[in-house]
Amino acid sequence: MKKVISYQSAYDSLNRNDEPxxxxxxxxxxxGVVPNVELAVFGPYIAxxxxxxxxxxxxxxxxxxxxPEYGMNTxxxxxxxxxxxxxxxxxxxxxxxxxxxxxxxxxxWAAELAPTYAPDVNARIVGAAMGGVLxxxxxxLHYVEGTFFWSGxxxxxxxxxxxxxxxxxxxxxxxxxVKVYHDMQTASIVNVLGRYWGLTWxxxxxxxxxxxxxxxxxxxAANKLIMGTGGTPTIPMFIxxxxxxxxxxxxxxxxxxxxxxxxxxAGDVRTPRPRLLCEGHARPLRAVRRAQPHHQHRDxxxxxxxxxxxxxxxxxxxxxxxxxxxxQLARADSGSLAAQAGTWASGGRSEVPSRGSQPxxxxxx
Numbered sequence: 053m054k055k056v057i058s059y060q061s062a063y064d065s066l067n068r069n070d071e072p073x074x075x076x077x078x079x080x081x082x083x084g085v086v087p088n089v090e091l092a093v094f095g096p097y098i099a100x101x102x103x104x105x106x107x108x109x110x111x112x113x114x115x116x117x118x119x120p121e122y123g124m125n126t127x128x129x130x131x132x133x134x135x136x137x138x139x140x141x142x143x144x145x146x147x148x149x150x151x152x153x154x155x156x157x158x159x160x161w162a163a164e165l166a167p168t169y170a171p172d173v174n175a176r177i178v179g180a181a182m183g184g185v186l187x188x189x190x191x192x193l194h195y196v197e198g199t200f201f202w203s204g205x206x207x208x209x210x211x212x213x214x215x216x217x218x219x220x221x222x223x224x225x226x227x228x229x230v231k232v233y234h235d236m237q238t239a240s241i242v243n244v245l246g247r248y249w250g251l252t253w254x255x256x257x258x259x260x261x262x263x264x265x266x267x268x269x270x271x272x273a274a275n276k277l278i279m280g281t282g283g284t285p286t287i288p289m290f291i292x293x294x295x296x297x298x299x300x301x302x303x304x305x306x307x308x309x310x311x312x313x314x315x316x317x318a319g320d321v322r323t324p325r326p327r328l329l330c331e332g333h334a335r336p337l338r339a340v341r342r343a344q345p346h347h348q349h350r351d352x353x354x355x356x357x358x359x360x361x362x363x364x365x366x367x368x369x370x371x372x373x374x375x376x377x378x379x380q381l382a383r384a385d386s387g388s389l390a391a392q393a394g395t396w397a398s399g400g401r402s403e404v405p406s407r408g409s410q411p412x413x414x415x416x417x
Contacts, residue, residue, distance in 0.1 A: 054142050056176075058105045058130050059094040060151030060158035061087045062184075064241035066116050066211055071108040085242065094150075103141060105133050109158040116212030117189065119277045122154075123161025127170040134176070147173075149180040153316070154241075156182035163289060164282035174286060183292035184313060187279040187320035189213075190264045190271075193253060195309050195317050199302045202315045203251035204244030207232045210256070210270075211239075217273045224267055229256035279320075293321040 061072045063086045069079065072087035087106065094104050107129035109122040130147055133139050151159035159182040166174035186192060189209060196202040211233060214221050222230055232248070233256075253264060261267040264274070275281075294313030297304055304311030310319045 054103065054145035055101070056103045056105065056130075056133070056141065056145050056147040057094060057097045058107065058126060058147055058149045058162075059090070059097075060109050060122070060126055060149065060155035060162075061090055061106060062151070062153035062155045063087050063110075064116060064154040064208075065110070065239070066114050066208060066215075066236060067238040067240055068112060068114045070240050071110065071114070072106045073108050076106065081240075086240075103133070103139065103145070105129055105147075107158070109155070110212075113215055114212075115216040116154075117157070117186075117209045117277070118212055118216030119157045119161040119186070119279070120165065120282055121216055122158035123163075123165045123282065124169060126158045126162040127166055127173045130173050130176070131170060134173075145176065146178045147176050148178055149182075151180075151182050153184040156185045160185065160279055160289075161282055163285035163287055164280070166283075167286050168283055177287050179288040179290075180285070181290040181292075183294075184316050185279070185291055185293055185321050186316055188317075189274045189277050191309060191317055191320055192315065193264050194306060195297075195312055196302060196315055197252045198250055200249050201246050201300050202302055204246075204248035205241070205315060206251060206253065207236045207248075207256060208239060208241070208244060211236045213270075213273045213277070217276075219269055219273065221269065224258055224261055224269070225256055226258055229258075232256060291321060293318050 063070055063072060063075075065071075065086075067081065068074075069081045070086070075081070075085075075087040094106065097104050107126050109125050110116055110118070111121055111125050115121050126149070134141050134143075134145070149159045149162060151157075159180050163177075163180045166177060193206055193209070196205055207229070210221055213219075222233060225233055232251075236244075254262060257267065264270055293316065295304070295311045295318040297312045297314035300314030302312065302314040309317060312318050312320075
């Protein structure tokens with residue numbers, strides 16, 4: 053059986069020229085260095101005979117952080133690969149999805165939307181593995197604001213969300229916020245990390261809107277980007293999440309937020325949305341909290357060669373969340389993210405009746 057990996061890149065950029073298709077074809081940009089570096093992750097799959105799909109998840113406008121659009125673009129790219137005579141995939145080929153950080157956004161939303169947006173593609177997908185997971189955008193803004201390394205993600209997210217929903221945040225921004233907003237229009241994640249030291253929401257937005265929750269236009273958009281609101285996946289999923297963000301100068305002591313990996317929040321990965329996915333999930337969903345910061349995502353490729361082939365014959369278990377309160381490695385039975393993807397791409401799943409729900413995403417374009 054032909055095995056396919058859909059690898060969702062973490063290229064995180066507001067610049068269309070940073071998309072993976074341009075980088076892989078030889079285009080040279082600073083932001084495009086991310087998908088080139090990621091070749092170390094998906095390259096071994098190619099060497100092992102897999103077909104690897106690397107979609108431009110943010111679309112042609114680079115709508116950074118617009119999760120449902122990421123998911124649709126991912127599913128469209130899988131469908132395109134199967135419809136391409138050049139690729140030549142057999143009808144019985146199976147797909148596993150893999151993504152970290154921005155790639156996890158695409159992987160999750162593709163899994164959520166597939167049963168309703170692309171049921172033909174969903175029938176080909178046998179599992180998904182992701183790490184560094186964005187669950188609730190508003191929580192993440194609170195987590196990273198005022199930090200040394202990650203605070204520049206805030207204005208990037210505002211620009212990306214504004215593009216995706218075709219809304220204008222500038223009337224609500226401070227003079228400095230307007231300047232940063234305009235400066236960000238073609239920024240990549242590599243341009244902003246560590247550049248906006250100590251940046252807060254109050255620096256960017258008018259005093260009339262002291263928190264993200266007080267700006268109705270942002271709330272309207274952000275609520276449509278919360279993990280678990282797009283539908284119920286019908287495939288096995290594995291989630292890995294770091295909890296040592298202090299290594300990246302993001303403290304884990306903010307009330308109601310807690311620890312994370314520097315930009316993604318460990319508590320959000322545990323509750324509430326992933327648990328809701330678990331409760332309604334037709335296949336096993338496993339989450340592992342790991343003692344590492346965001347940039348140490350070794351799990352993505354680390355143990356594929358050690359994959360226990362006996363797991364292919366192991367029945368799917370009930371939904372589980374693996375969490376170690378001490379932040380130490382809590383190991384799932386079949387290994388790491390890459391090992392899970394390898395298992396599912398090889399057909400290692402049991403037949404469980406599927407179920408799904410209508411996606412809440414309404415495209416504005």
